[in-house]
Amino acid sequence: MQPSQPDVLQPGPGFSPAKPLRALLPVYFYFLAAGVATVMLGPLLPGLIQRWHIQDAQAGTLFTANFAGQFCGAWFATRNLRASILYGSAITAAGCIALAWVSFGSAHIALFCTGLGLGAGLTAGNVIAGTTVPAARARLIAILNVVWGLGAIACPVLVRLSSAAGIQYFFLQVPVQRNRQSNSQPPHHPHRERPP
Secondary structure (H helix, E strand, O other): OOOOOOOHHHOOOOOOOHHHHOOOOHHHHHHHHHHHHHHHHHHHHHHHHHHHHHOHHHHHHHHHHHHHHHHHHHHHHHHHHHHHHHHHHHHHHHHHHHHHHOOOHHHHHHEEOOOOEHHHHHHHHHHHHHHHHHHHHHHHHHHHHHHHHHHHHHHHHHHHHOOOHHHHHHOOOHHHHHHHHOOOOOOOHHHHHHOO
């Protein structure tokens, strides 16, 4: 059985540069929210230290848990790209929701889950953007990374705006924004989906 042909948009008659951008719109929305979720621990750290009454050295272990989750998520992301983005979004949302109520000890598990979802989704999103239109690979990935950067830049502003309502409000808003993109499906790439 031969592998299926790549599901790519090829330049030719009737090809418009806007078509790949429209096809990747759900991935771009995902990356915007993922930018916020990726850097949220930095701006939230002073509030978390105060909330849990922990030392700076203890707070550093939260970054380790998040990084370990991202590493593991990226490792498994390319098995099924669409599922990696969708499940990654859901796992990240679950981790953020859990962070609204967990104690310091349980926060490591929640941050590992958040990182796991981010690692899977961000890796898969980059692969999807890089294979949708091979001739425009660099441009599409550059736009994708700019969108992620906009989310990362917006994170401290969102933390500041939600500070009056409390840290739980921020943790509940991030999943809502991340899962809005789940309502629209990313492009389907059958050549990238391998059986388990």
